[in-house]
Structures are given as structure tokens and as C-alpha cells.
Amino acid sequence: MAGIVLQSSDWLFVASNADFLLLGTIVTVLLTITSLSLGFLAGFPMGAIEVYGPDSLRSVVGTVGVVFRGTPIVVLVVVLYFGLPIPQLGTVPALDIQVTPFLAATLALGLRSGAYQSQVFRGAIQSISEGQMEGARSIGMSKLQAIRHVIFPQAIRRSIPGFQNEFTIVLKDTSVAFAIGLAELLTRAENLYLQPGRGTAVMEVILTITAIYFVLTVATNRTLDRLHDRYAIPGGNE
Amino acid sequence: MSLLRLEDVEKSYGTEEVLHGVGFEMDTRDVDVIVGPSGSGKSTLLRCVNRLTEIDGGSIFLDDEDVHAMDENDLRRRVGMVFQDFNLFAHRTAVGNVTLGLTEVLDLPSGEAHDRAMEYLDRVGLAEQADSYPAELSGGQKQRVGIARSLAMDPELILFDEPTSALDPELIGEVLGVMNDLADEGMTMLCVTHEMGFARSAATTLTFLDDGRIVERGPPEQLFDDPEHDRTREFLGDLTEIH
Amino acid sequence: MSADQTQPAAVGDLPGRRRVAVVTVGVVFWTWLSLRWAYHNTVLDAVATALGVPDLIRSETAVLAREPWLPTAPFANAAETLTAVGADLGPLGLVAEWLAWPFELTAFAIEGGPAMAAGAFITVYLTLASMVLGLAIAVPLSVARVYGGWLVRHISLAYTELVRGTPLLAQLFLLYYGLPLAEEIEGLGFVGEGAVPRAAVFVAIVGFTINSSAYQAEYIRGALQSVDSGQLVAARSIGLSKAAGIRHVVLPQGLRYAIPGWTNEFVYLIKYSSLAAFITVPELFRQARIIASDSFRVTDTYVVVAVLYLALVLTTALAMDRLESAVAVPGLGPADER
Numbered sequence A: 001m002a003g004i005v006l007q008s009s010d011w012l013f014v015a016s017n018a019d020f021l022l023l024g025t026i027v028t029v030l031l032t033i034t035s036l037s038l039g040f041l042a043g044f045p046m047g048a049i050e051v052y053g054p055d056s057l058r059s060v061v062g063t064v065g066v067v068f069r070g071t072p073i074v075v076l077v078v079v080l081y082f083g084l085p086i087p088q089l090g091t092v093p094a095l096d097i098q099v100t101p102f103l104a105a106t107l108a109l110g111l112r113s114g115a116y117q118s119q120v121f122r123g124a125i126q127s128i129s130e131g132q133m134e135g136a137r138s139i140g141m142s143k144l145q146a147i148r149h150v151i152f153p154q155a156i157r158r159s160i161p162g163f164q165n166e167f168t169i170v171l172k173d174t175s176v177a178f179a180i181g182l183a184e185l186l187t188r189a190e191n192l193y194l195q196p197g198r199g200t201a202v203m204e205v206i207l208t209i210t211a212i213y214f215v216l217t218v219a220t221n222r223t224l225d226r227l228h229d230r231y232a233i234p235g236g237n238e
Numbered sequence B: 001m002s003l004l005r006l007e008d009v010e011k012s013y014g015t016e017e018v019l020h021g022v023g024f025e026m027d028t029r030d031v032d033v034i035v036g037p038s039g040s041g042k043s044t045l046l047r048c049v050n051r052l053t054e055i056d057g058g059s060i061f062l063d064d065e066d067v068h069a070m071d072e073n074d075l076r077r078r079v080g081m082v083f084q085d086f087n088l089f090a091h092r093t094a095v096g097n098v099t100l101g102l103t104e105v106l107d108l109p110s111g112e113a114h115d116r117a118m119e120y121l122d123r124v125g126l127a128e129q130a131d132s133y134p135a136e137l138s139g140g141q142k143q144r145v146g147i148a149r150s151l152a153m154d155p156e157l158i159l160f161d162e163p164t165s166a167l168d169p170e171l172i173g174e175v176l177g178v179m180n181d182l183a184d185e186g187m188t189m190l191c192v193t194h195e196m197g198f199a200r201s202a203a204t205t206l207t208f209l210d211d212g213r214i215v216e217r218g219p220p221e222q223l224f225d226d227p228e229h230d231r232t233r234e235f236l237g238d239l240t241e242i243h
Numbered sequence C: 001m002s003a004d005q006t007q008p009a010a011v012g013d014l015p016g017r018r019r020v021a022v023v024t025v026g027v028v029f030w031t032w033l034s035l036r037w038a039y040h041n042t043v044l045d046a047v048a049t050a051l052g053v054p055d056l057i058r059s060e061t062a063v064l065a066r067e068p069w070l071p072t073a074p075f076a077n078a079a080e081t082l083t084a085v086g087a088d089l090g091p092l093g094l095v096a097e098w099l100a101w102p103f104e105l106t107a108f109a110i111e112g113g114p115a116m117a118a119g120a121f122i123t124v125y126l127t128l129a130s131m132v133l134g135l136a137i138a139v140p141l142s143v144a145r146v147y148g149g150w151l152v153r154h155i156s157l158a159y160t161e162l163v164r165g166t167p168l169l170a171q172l173f174l175l176y177y178g179l180p181l182a183e184e185i186e187g188l189g190f191v192g193e194g195a196v197p198r199a200a201v202f203v204a205i206v207g208f209t210i211n212s213s214a215y216q217a218e219y220i221r222g223a224l225q226s227v228d229s230g231q232l233v234a235a236r237s238i239g240l241s242k243a244a245g246i247r248h249v250v251l252p253q254g255l256r257y258a259i260p261g262w263t264n265e266f267v268y269l270i271k272y273s274s275l276a277a278f279i280t281v282p283e284l285f286r287q288a289r290i291i292a293s294d295s296f297r298v299t300d301t302y303v304v305v306a307v308l309y310l311a312l313v314l315t316t317a318l319a320m321d322r323l324e325s326a327v328a329v330p331g332l333g334p335a336d337e338r
Helices: A008-016 A018-052 A055-070 A073-083 A099-126 A130-138 A143-180 A185-193 A199-231 B042-049 B072-078 B094-104 B110-123 B139-151 B169-185 B196-202 B220-225 B230-242 C016-037 C042-050 C073-088 C090-147 C150-164 C168-178 C181-186 C199-226 C229-237 C242-257 C259-279 C284-295 C298-327
Strands: B004-013 B016-026 B031-035 B057-062 B079-082 B157-161 B189-192 B205-210 B213-218
Touching (some): A008 A199, A018 A185, A055 A099, A073 A143, A073 C259, A073 C284, A073 C298, A099 A143, A130 B072, A143 C168, A199 C168, B004 B042, B016 B205, B042 B157, B042 B189, B169 B196, B196 B220, B205 B220, B205 B230, B213 B220, C016 C090, C016 C298, C090 C150, C090 C199, C090 C242, C150 C199, C168 C181, C181 C199, C199 C242, C259 C284
Parallel strands (some): B031 B189, B031 B205, B079 B157, B157 B189
Antiparallel strands (some): B004 B016
């Protein structure tokens, strides 16, 4: 059971590479933000189309959604990385990452998240009673005005718990960018323990990055909880 | 010239015919109350007037203008509606419910919209609850906000679709009070309601609708005290006993 | 983490006609898979021989080493012809090339078929084993969370939050590279010999079981809490102990409510079992990686494997739908509301 012993020298090794792991953490957080943003930009209209769109468009969006939700994220990452003609765009020196895998990972994680966010948003829209639309139409608002001023503001609020889920999922799945060598947290962890003579530090390194992921998910979830309470409609929904 | 004229209005849902040729006229400042058993088509009839429901036959004229030739949003700006379930915008305060139509439909600047909204909330006795959200209001208060929201658009006619049916008995009075005031002030109102007291005291004309047809229509005293049809007597008699 | 609302439907609803298509493709797909997986099955071999195709199954041979059933030549030729035609068409040639691609892809998929089938076999049993073992842990975990005392409740909470708050890939790395788990398993002696898979497979099952147990526990917890609390009171009132009440009254209802969540989890595991590739388990995705690096046709490989995963996921979702309506209590519960 030699390998399981946690050695102080290995912890020192982790500590001495704190900067290296910090960069990885920044890449992970950045990738989470870009992917979630892309997911929102894609998912929001997709969800709206699935409720209000014409039949043909709805079935296209529905099918695309099924494909993205039904394929493993690692497969999406490699298909988009190798399949799309993304030009080689060089590196970001400050973060020590290549732009191309970062873009591919953003696309894969973002579009997949969009496919899920569209479901969150669609469900939220559908949970709003028809009376809200009728109330708006009865004072002379157009359907578009009603959607924009009455349905969407309520649907967005109801989507927050679902978006919160998405955040955790995307944050954890950024680790899958390991498959295309993007220097995020997990890839950097491997870089560390693969250094000659550092094989004993595997446990320490992975425990460290796992703890980082955990702190990130818990901290963000707490923040989003607060946000949810802050913007909740007083007295709850009708 | 009448403000609202219905001619031979027909409506079906699928194979089920709800309205079989309903026609009547009402003038400005009239308070027209429609009564009838549930499923008689009363609510459908109201919803046809502001085209929340489209009719299948006949025609409806507002100020001699065929409502089907009108832009539906223009129509609804001129014909307000108060719902049984209030349909207040859950994410906006009482005053926010009233201002939304003013800023978005009437394009009033927000300051002016706010002032006007407050004026109407005051009129229904809710100035103090202006900043409360719908979920924080009682049913009666919600309905009064609903009335203010409709009134603020300065409509030519307001449709009331069973405005007190979703309320606890002790809250009905405050809503009827507001409706009575409106009637006294000369607001044109087309109401579907089970409140016979209101029908007797405020209505200029009472209509008994049964099975999608007008059975009898006339001054309320006539229908209550000396109806032409047995069916009217039966229905109103039953209701009066209950209330 | 209060974000434990039920997730949206696993993959989403398929409209009617497409549902029929998926069912048809699904039947063909699973027939292919199960025939491919036949191993040391003399009955199937005899049937194939009787039908005049003695080499069809070849169940004595390892799945990986078997031959494709369909010839690749017709598809490859069709693709070549289209490309050749395209070369003469000038700018329209691009269209011909696009049309040629599905044929190329089909020929390629036929070639890789046996290897992919072998990989899919591991994917499927990884998923099934982890689902079942995960459920066995999840039930006590969720009961502890809902009905346990302070300490038990918080241990259960800590476990689920830790597992759900960290990436699965990191968990697998921890188990495989961090802990000497693989060596221990290999030390057992019989591992990796004959039909017994290699140690990495067992490590993967351990990892997925732990991961899945936490997610399943969340689904079951939600379902248990949605059972009317009067049910347990009624059970106690007829003299059942708390444990017996939970066992006979609450769980049978709660587990039914948990089926939609279970479908999600099933689909989730099929998809995320692909991560086992990174701890050397030769499941579907790893087979694809091997094919990709041998053939240099990276994109084609991953497109084919994406289609196979979709087939697994969609057929599972449909089957779970069926299960849900089959075990639904008439007139009761979320199954009717959906």
C-alpha cells in the first residue's frame, strides 16, 4: 500500500507548483464562463423557439437538441476539435494555452449546455400560466411585447435553479478538455505528476485539484442561491 | 348609434357549438349584465368581443367598425377586460401592473405613466399597496388592481368576466363596490357575473343566456319580477333563493 | 447545493414519426449488437450454419477479431464514383463530394464495426453494473438523508455533495492513478484471464458506482420527499415500525417516482462511461480512439462513434419510458402528469 501514503515532500511539490495550478484554475473558470455564455446565447432562443416557433423550426431545434444531449461530451469535444476547420490561432502566453483547443472546447461545452439550457428555459416558459399572456394581450400588447415584458422576465427567474445545475455540470465537464490537451486544471495536474520522479505525488496532486473543483462549485452555488433569493418575486409566484 | 353591436355570433370548439347566433346592442354608459348557467357560453361571448377568442360566424361592431377588420391590439386598447383569475403580472408590483400597458402600448413616458397609474390605484382604493407584488395581495385587492390596470388604458368599454367568482365571500363586497362606483360614473360595462344584487342595482340591461342563445333580454326588473320565459324564472328564482 | 431540482428530460421528447424511426433503427441496432456479442454460443452458430452463412457469427472468435458482415466495396466504389464525377463538374464538385461522404463513412463504419461492437459491450456492462451497484448504495443513502438522525443525515449529505461537486474524470484518476486499487485487484489472481476483464474495468466500475450512487441518491431523495407524509403516518397508525413503513409503503411509491430521474442517470452513465477510456478501459470511445489513430480518419471515426452513442442513449431513454408507464400506479403520481 506504498502508493497511498501521503508524503509531506509530495505536498511541498504541490505547493511549489501553486502558480502552475492557479493558471489551470483560471483556464478552467474562463472555459466555464465562455461555455455557459455561449450556452445561454444558444439555449435561450432555442427554448423560445421550442415554445413559440413555427413547427418546422421547432422540429429542427428539437432534433439538434436531442443530438447534443444524447452524445457524450468527450465525443463532442473531439468531433468539434478534429472535425471543424478551426485555424491554428497560436497561444495565449499569459495563460500558456493554445487558442484552438480552447475554442473547440468552448463550442462543445457551450452548444451542449445550450441544448440543456433550452430545456430549462422551455420548461420555465411553459410553467407560466396562460393567464399571464391573456392579461398582457387584454390591454393591447402584441404577442411579442407580451413575451418580452411579461413571459420572459418571469421565465428567466424560474430558470435560475436550472441554470445553477448547468453551471455545476459545465464546470466539472471542463475537465474533459483533457482529451484535446487543453491546459486546464486536470491536464496540468497530469503534467505535474508525469514529471520524472514525481510519480509518488499523483494522489496529492489529484486531491488538490479535486478540492479546487469542489470549492469552485460550492462557492458559486452559494452565490447563485443568494442571487436567486435576491431576485425572487416577493410573496412567491401567483 | 350603438357602441357595441353583435350580430348572429356563432362559435364552436371542435364539434361542440357554444354560441348559436347571439345578437344584441349596447350604448355608451350602459351596464349590460349577462347571466346564465355554467357552460351557457357567457365567457366565450365576452372573449369574442375583444377577440381573445375568434368567432366562427356573424359579426361584431365597435362604434360601427367591424372588429375583425381592426388590428387586434388597437381593439383591445379600446376594450378592457377584467378576468376571473385576475391575471396580474406576477413579476410586477401593483403599480407596475398598471404602468406596463401605459408605457408599452400607449407609449407614455414612465413618469407620466406612474402618476396616472397611481391615480387609478387611488381610485380603486389601493394607493397604499402600490408597491406590493400580486402574491402579497388578497384576492379582492388583486381584482381591484386588475380593474385599475384595465381602467388606466382609458377604454371605451370594459368586459368583466366573472370578476368575483374566484374570491372568498368576504372579499366580494370590495370589488362590487368598485364596480358600482364605475357604473355610477358612467363607465360602459359588459359583465358576466352571478352577483344578482349587482345585476339588479347596477344593470341597465340584463341578458339571460342559456345553451348559447339569448333567452330573454330586458331591464333587470322585468327579468327578475315578470319574466316572459319559464326558463328565466327558474334560473333567476334559483339564484335568488341561494343568495 | 440547493440546485437539486430535477434536471430536464434526459434527452428530450421525440415527436411521433421520429419515435417510430428510432424504434426501428433501435431494433436493428440491438440485433446487430447482440449477435456480435455472442461468444461461445454454439446454438447461434448452428442456426447461422443452417441458414447457409456458417461464418456469420463465429462465436469462437473474439468479437474484435471477427469480420464485417457487409462488404465495404460497394460503398467505397459509390463514393469513388461520386468523387470522380465531382472532379469533372467544376464548382458543383463540392456537392458531389458532400454526397460521397456518407458512402465513405458507411464503408468506414462497416470496417470498424466489430471493434466498435466489442467496445460497446464493455460500455453496456460498465453502465449496467454501475447502475445496479449504485442503486444498492443509493437507497440506504437517500433513506438516511430523509429519515436519519443528525449525524447519519450529514454523513450522507457530505458524501453526495463531495461526489457531485467534483469531476468524474478526476474521480477516476484518483482511483486509478492515485490509489493502488488496480494492483490490488490484479493481485487477486483471476483478473484479466479468460472472460474476466482487466483490472482497469473493475476500477472503472468502482468509480462509476460511487459517482452514480450519489446522483441516484439525490433522485431517490427527491422522490421520497414527494411521497405524501401522511403515507408514513398511516403506516405507523396500523402498527408498522418506522423502518417497515419506509420499506413497505414509502419506498415502493418513492422508487416509482424516481424512475424519470433514473432514466436521466442511465443516459448520463452511458455517456460518461466514455471517460473510462482515459484509464485504459477498452470501451466504445477507446476503441474509437484506437481506430482513429490507426486509420488517421479522426473525424469520421468520432462521427461514427457519436452515432453509436446516440443509438444507445435514445433506445435506453425509450425503453425507460416504457418501464415507467408499465410500473406506474394507475391514477397516481408524477408518471401521469408528464
